[in-house]
Amino acid sequence: MILLLVCTLPMLSAPLPLREGTGEGLLSLSLPDCIAMARRQSVDAAVALGELKSAYWQWRSYKADLLPEVSLSTSGSYNKRYTSYQQGDGGISYVRNDYLGLNGSLYVTQKLWPTGGTLSVESSLDFLHQSGSGGGNQFMSMPVAVTLSQPLFGVNHLKWNRRIEPLRYREAQARFLTATEQVAMKAISLFFNLILAGEQVGIARQNLQKAEELYKVAGAKREMGTISENDVLQLKLDVLNAHSALTNSESNRQARQFALQSFLDVEAEIEPIVPALPQKGSGEGALHLDYEEVLNHALQNNAFATTMRRRQLEADYNVASAKANRRSVTLHAQLGFTGMADKLGGAYRDLLSKQVVQVGFSIPILDWGKRKGQRKMAESNREIVQGQLRQQAQEFRQDIFILTEQFNNQAEQLRIACEADTIAQKRYNTNIETFKIGSISMLDISDATKAKDEARQNRIAQLHYYWYYYYQLRSIALWDFEKGCDIIEDIEKLIK
Numbered sequence: 001m002i003l004l005l006v007c008t009l010p011m012l013s014a015p016l017p018l019r020e021g022t023g024e025g026l027l028s029l030s031l032p033d034c035i036a037m038a039r040r041q042s043v044d045a046a047v048a049l050g051e052l053k054s055a056y057w058q059w060r061s062y063k064a065d066l067l068p069e070v071s072l073s074t075s076g077s078y079n080k081r082y083t084s085y086q087q088g089d090g091g092i093s094y095v096r097n098d099y100l101g102l103n104g105s106l107y108v109t110q111k112l113w114p115t116g117g118t119l120s121v122e123s124s125l126d127f128l129h130q131s132g133s134g135g136g137n138q139f140m141s142m143p144v145a146v147t148l149s150q151p152l153f154g155v156n157h158l159k160w161n162r163r164i165e166p167l168r169y170r171e172a173q174a175r176f177l178t179a180t181e182q183v184a185m186k187a188i189s190l191f192f193n194l195i196l197a198g199e200q201v202g203i204a205r206q207n208l209q210k211a212e213e214l215y216k217v218a219g220a221k222r223e224m225g226t227i228s229e230n231d232v233l234q235l236k237l238d239v240l241n242a243h244s245a246l247t248n249s250e251s252n253r254q255a256r257q258f259a260l261q262s263f264l265d266v267e268a269e270i271e272p273i274v275p276a277l278p279q280k281g282s283g284e285g286a287l288h289l290d291y292e293e294v295l296n297h298a299l300q301n302n303a304f305a306t307t308m309r310r311r312q313l314e315a316d317y318n319v320a321s322a323k324a325n326r327r328s329v330t331l332h333a334q335l336g337f338t339g340m341a342d343k344l345g346g347a348y349r350d351l352l353s354k355q356v357v358q359v360g361f362s363i364p365i366l367d368w369g370k371r372k373g374q375r376k377m378a379e380s381n382r383e384i385v386q387g388q389l390r391q392q393a394q395e396f397r398q399d400i401f402i403l404t405e406q407f408n409n410q411a412e413q414l415r416i417a418c419e420a421d422t423i424a425q426k427r428y429n430t431n432i433e434t435f436k437i438g439s440i441s442m443l444d445i446s447d448a449t450k451a452k453d454e455a456r457q458n459r460i461a462q463l464h465y466y467w468y469y470y471y472q473l474r475s476i477a478l479w480d481f482e483k484g485c486d487i488i489e490d491i492e493k494l495i496k
Contacts, residue, residue, distance in 0.1 A: 027268040031191055031275040031467065037264045038187035039180050044263075048179035049494060055172030056495050062165045066111060066158075074104040080131075098131040113158035117150035122336070125347070138340065139347035145336025145354060152331055155324040160317045167310040174303035174478065177487055181475030185468060190260045192464035195272045197253035199460055203453050204249040208242035210432060214445070215239050217436050234442050274463070277411075278470055278482050287470070287481055288411075291404045294477050295397060301478035301486060304396055308389050315382035322378040326371050400476060407469040410462065417455070417462040424448075424455035 029037075039045050080098045087093060105124035112119055126140040215235040221227040260270055278287055299305045337351040431448040434440045474480065478487045 025268050026271045027266065028271045028273060029191075030273045031188065034191050034260075034264065034272070035184045035187050037266070038183050041265045042183055042187070042263055043265075044183045044186060045180065048176055048183065051179070052172060052176040052491070053495055055169060055176075056491065059165065059169040059172075062161065066113060066162075068108055068110045071107045071109070072104070073107065074102075076100075076102045100129040100131075102127040111158055112150075113156075113162055115150060116154070116156035116158050117148060120147045120149075121145070122147065137342055139342070139344050140338065140340045141347040142336055142338045142354070143348060143351065145334055145338075147334040148331070150331045152329040153324070153327055154329070155317075155320045160313070160320070164310060164313050164317065167306050167313070171303045171306040171310060173491060174301060174306060176491075177301075177478050177489060178303060178475050180489075181471055181478070181487070185471045185475065187263065188464070188467050188471060190256070190263055191272055192460065192467070194253070194256045194260050194270065195274060196457060196460045196464070197249065197256040198272070199456060200249040201246070201253050203456060204242065204246035207449060207453070208239070208246050210449075211235065211239045211242045214432070214435060231442050238446075274460075275467065277414075277466065288408055289404050289473065289481060291401050294404050294473060294479075295400050297477035297479040297486075298396075298400055302476055304392075308393065311385055311389060315378075315385040319375070319378045319382055322371070322375040325374065400473075403469060403473055403476070407466070407473060410466045410469055414459075414462040414466055417459045421455040421459040424452040428452040 078100050080096070082094045082096050084092055085095045103124065103126040105122055107120055107122050109118060109120040111117075122142065122145045124142045124145075128138045128140075130136060130138075215232075215238070218227055218232045218235045222229065222232050257270060260272075261267065264270075334354070336354045338354045339347045339349065339351045341347045341349070428448045428451070431440055431445050435445060470481075474487065479485070480487055
C-alpha cells in the first residue's frame with residue numbers, strides 16, 4: 001500500500017476546490033466538484049428527478065385514495081312538455097307537465113382496506129316546483145344515510161395494494177439514488193476522457209519536440225557519415241507523423257472538452273485536476289471492500305431486492321384474482337332517514353326510516369373451463385416469475401462478487417501501471433540520450449516511444465477504472481464506503 005501511494009504521488013494531486021481561471025475563462029475542476037455539478041445540473045440528473053417525481057405523485061395518489069373523500073353533487077332541470085296519460089276509463093289524453101327540479105347531495109366516502117368494501121355517509125335535499133293549477137312546492141330531505149357496499153368472496157384489491165404500493169415507491173427511491181450514482185459514473189468517464197485527451201496532447205507535443213531534436217542531431221551525424229540516409233529520412237518522417245498526431249490529439253481534446261461542458265451545462269473551458277484515490281474516513285489508506293459487506297448493503301438498499309419482493313407479490317395477487325373470478329357476490333346495505341313537506345323546515349320533521357338491502361351474485365354455470373384456464377395460467381406465470389427471480393438473484397450476487405474483486409485488484413493494477421510508466425519514461429530518455437552521443441537503431445527509439453506513450457495512457461486508464469469501479473459499487477450498494485453510511489436524499493425537499 002505504501003508503494004502504491006509513493007507511486008501515485010508524483011502524478012495524483014489531491015482534489016482542489018472549484019475555481020475559475022483568470023483572464024482565459026478556465027475552470028479548474030476537481031473530480032468531486034465535477035460529480036457534484038453533474039448531479040445538480042446535468043440532463044441525466046433532471047431525467048432521474050422527473051422519474052422520481054412521477055413515482056412520488058403516484059404514491060401520494062395511492063395514499064390519498066385510502067383517506068375519506070368529501071364530494072358535493074348538485075343538479076337542476078326545467079321541464080315544460082306534454083305527456084300521454086291513461087285515464088280510469090281507459091282513454092288516453094295529453095297533459096301538460098311544467099316543473100322545476102333542484103337537488104344537492106353531500107357525500108363522505110371511505111374505503112375499508114381490511115375488507116375491501118366502501119362506507120359512505122350521504123346528506124341530500126331535493127326541491128320540486130310544479131307550475132299550473134294545483135301546482136306548488138315540495139321538499140324531500142335525507143338528513144343522513146349510511147351506505148355499505150361490500151364484495152364477498154372476492155379478492156381484496158385494497159389490501160393487496162397496501163402491500164405492493166409501498167414497495168413500488170421504495171423501489172422508485174432506490175432507483176433514483178442509483179441513477180444519481182450512474183450520473184456520477186458518466187461524469188467520471190467524461191472527466192477522465194478529458195484528462196486522457198489532455199495527456200495525449202502533452203505526449204504528442206513531447207514527441208514532436210524530441211523528433212525535431214533527433215532530426216537535427218541526425219543531420220549533423222549524416223554530415224560526419226555516422227548515420228545512413230535511410231535513418232535521416234525515417235526521422236524526417238517521424239517529425240511529420242508527430243505533427244499529424246499533435247493535430248489529431250488537439251482535435252480530440254476539443255471534442256472531449258465539448259462533451260464534458262455539454263454534460264455539466266457550463267460554458268467555461270474546463271481544466272480537470274487529476275484526482276487521488278478514495279480513502280476511508282479514518283485515513284487508513286486506499287479502500288479494500290469486503291464482498292459480504294457490499295452484498296448486505298445491496299440487498300438492503302438496492303432497488304433490485306425491493307423489485308423481487310414486489311414482483312413476487314404481484315404474481316401472488318394475479319393468482320388470487322384469478323381464483324376470485326370464479327364467483328362474484330356483492331352486499332349493498334343502506335340505512336337512513338327521509339322526510340317530505342311542502343316547506344323546507346317540514347322536510348326535516350317527522351322523518352321516516354329508510355332501509356335498503358341488496359345482495360347480488362354471479363356464478364358461472366358453464367364457461368368451458370375459461371376461468372380454470374385463467375387460474376392455471378396465473379399459477380404458471382407465478383412459477384415463471386419465481387424461477388426468473390432466483391436466476392436474477394444469482395446473477396446479482398455474482399456481479400457484485402466480480403465487481404468487488406475487480407475493484408480490490410484495481411489498486412494493484414494501478415500500482416503496476418505507475419511503475420511501468422516510470423520505467424518506460426526512463427527507458428525512453430536513455431534511448432534519446434544514447435542516440436545523441438552514440439549509436440542506437442531507429443527501431444529501438446520507435447519501440448521506446450510507443451512503450452512510453454502506452455504506459456502513460458494506461459496509467460490514466462487504470463486510475464479511471466479505479467474510480468469507475470468504486471462508483472459502480474456505490475450505485476449497487478447505495479452505501480458511501482468512505483464515510484461508512486447510507487447514500488440518502490431528502491426526497492420531499494427534492495420534489496418541492
